[in-house]
Amino acid sequence: MYDMENQDQLLNDITSQEYQYGFITDIDTDVIPKGLNEEVIRLISFKKKEPEFMLEFRLNAYRHWLKMKTPEWAHLKIPPIDFQETIYYAAPRTSPKYQNLDEVDPELLETFKKLGIPIEEQKHLAGVAVDVVMDSVSVTTTFKKVLAEKGIIFCSFSDALTEHPDLVRKYLGTSVPTTDNFFAALNSAVFSDGSFCYIPKGVRCPMELSTYFRINTAGTGQFERTLIIADDDSYVSYLEGCTAPKRDENQLHAAVVEIIAHDRAEVKYSTVQNWYPGDKNGLGGIYNFVTKRGICRGVSSKISWTQVETGSAITWKYPSCVLIGDNSVGEFNSVALTNHHQQADTGTKMIHIGKNTKSTIVSKGISAGKSDNSYRGLVKVMPGAINSRNYSQCDSLLLGSTCGAHTFPYIEVGNKSSIVEHEATTSKIGEDQIFYCNQRGISTEDAIGMIVNGYAREVLNKLPMEFAVEAQKLLAISLEGSVG
Amino acid sequence: MEGKEILKGINLEVKAGEVHAIMGPNGSGKSTLANILAGKTDYEILEGEVTFQGQDLLELSPEVRSRSGIFLSFQYPVEIPGVPMINFLKASVNEHRKFKGLEPLTAGEFLKLMRAKKDMLHLDSELTNRSVNEGFSGGEKKKNEIFQMAMLEPKLAILDETDSGLDIDALRIVAEGVNALKTPENATILVTHYQRLLDYIVPDFVHVLYNGRIVKSGGKELAFELEEKGYDWIKNGNDQ
Secondary structure (H helix, E strand, O other): OOOOHHHHHHHHHHHOOOOOOOOOOOOEEEEEEOOOHHHHHHHHHHOOOHHHHHHHHHHHHHHHHHOOOOOOOOOOOOOOOOOHEEEEEEEOOOOOOOOOHHHHOOOHOOOOOOOHOOOOHHHOOOOOEEEEEEEEEEEEOOOOHHHHHHOOEEEEHHHHHHHHHHHHHHHHHOOOOOOOOOOHHHHHHHHHHHHEEEEEEOOOOOOOOEEEEOOOOOOOOOOOOEEEEEEEOEEEEEEEEEOOOOOOOOOOOOOOOEEOOOOEEEEEEEEEEEOOOOOOOOOOOOOEEEEEEEEEEEOOOOOEEEEEEEEOEEEEEEEEEEOOOOOEEEEEEEEEEEEOOEEEEEEEEHHHHHHHOOEEEEEEEOOOOOEEEEEEEEEEEOOOOOOOOEEEEEEEOOOOOOOOEEEEEEEEEOOOOOOOEEEEEEOOOHHHHHHHHHOOOOHHHHHHHHOOOOHHHHHHHOHHHHHHHHHHHHHHHHOOOOOO | OOOOOOOOEEEOOOOOOEEEEEEEEOOOOHHHHHHHOOOOOOOOOOOOOEEEOOOOOOHOOOOOHHHOOEEEEEOOOOOEEEHHHHHHHHHHHHHHHHOOOOOOOHHHHHHHHHHHHHHHHOOOOOHOOOOOOOOOOHHHHHHHHHHHHHHHOOOOOEOOOOOOOOOOHHHHHHHHHHHOOOOOOOOOEEEEEEOHHOOOOOOEEEEEEEEOEEEEEEOHHHHHHHHHHOHHHHHHHHHO
């Protein structure tokens, strides 16, 4: 038998690598004093020169939030968070309007280089437009003109409020109401910026829309708001990627993503999440409380969530689909990897309301170190959602003997013509698989990266090409040497 | 396996260009011997030494043994779901090349090499498009082992019960592959229960393993004698 102590030792040695994106950008920043009250919210709204309805939206959310409590039902140990210790607004003071890259703060460009996304190259990369969110305000937006020709709106949330207030007003909060949950309410009250995307009727977005998020100012909570609307017969693929600089104190991240798909529209939303997970002793790291929900409002519409989650100290995230339109389709494909002391409670909700609606859930959990990884998913078929189908597959892979994997499926079926299937497996990386690789000259580290990527392939294949490559590397790096 | 002494007395010298067959009844320690040579860490080596090309083999990790030229064709090749055979092999071949100080093969060079080896072994090209051994039949798994052997060109190939679970056609293909790969520079150890395989791959030496010891050695005729008289012939003379 493999010696368990040696295994854990090896696992320890190699998984104790430092977070490679840990660096801090020194940019002049405009910061509001820490703490939260109505004055702070008014100040945020004022600084952003928002229309009146936006301030009302924020204040309503804030007043509701005051009556709410942090959710405690997740399989997570969440240290108490002092919301008065958080700074709720920080924007780079550098002017966000640039004609060319020479005008951009060189420090910022350096940051992009470290992240591996030099804008000048991104610009030439076929099919990728990048709206880079640095802290809270969009600093640069590319490809806007190309998109504008098709009538596609892809801009920062602030710009959308200025240029398309009616669209924002019509859709904001329709997928995730301000009262939805504690963190969504908080986000609604204080969100500083984010992305807005509108695809007009009959338009197929010719490129992947891509946003990179980054938390930068020490002690600043990041509250992003994303709103994506796909009108009738439209299509868009949206990419979200995250890397955060290293910090010792915990940082709160409570984003909201809303998607609305009209008749026959399709939205693909892909995420690679690599926030700072804390050090190997569980110190620091991002607390990631995200509310993501898509509404398939129209008939035969489709929303798919694909996520690769490797970062954050705590992940609390359930990208969901509400299938209202008849024949609409929801998909959730997830790889969640936890190591060291990371905790993840992630999954999805598929709410079937329309007739003949379909949903598919593929969840692949990978746990290593002393981490805890839970899948939590709800499949709810309403009485009127006749002939609906769900297929769920939840797999857990364990590396080592000190980590945990849990599955919490909730299934409610309200009619007799619908079919719901759930499959779940738990496995460990086989010593035999590693030895087989060793015998062909492949080191244990490489073998584990290979086996884990094989395990996650079904989900990785759903990612756009360039993202899939990044995600594969991320999985291998995050687990080097973890013998199971 | 735990706390049980399996191999007690093995004295074996294999020279380049030779084919040795290790035969023996079930539980005699044949597979253990193969696994120990390949470096599987399930076993504790109490005493003895293994020298491979002047090096202390037992000091080397399994991957370094592989890169140094030791190949084990597994009795039960393991499945690695989701990992395409072609990626697995490319990683393997390039590790071997790196060890020799060679540049990794480009995608084109690799595909060319793969095609050549497939032709040589008369394999259909479909196997490499699938995940490593996943859903392979017993015969396909064994063919896939020989294919990997062809790609890696080992100095010492250890074939562990390569004939088990094969029908006669598959056995012939596998055996022809092994024969085609034979050169004066490499050596082969065939671990087998039955004489049948030795009709196709003719050994220079036959050793009979029983209770962890080599109790009899001889030429290829020993295999026939064993087949004729059965393992009882060995057992009766060697049980303590």
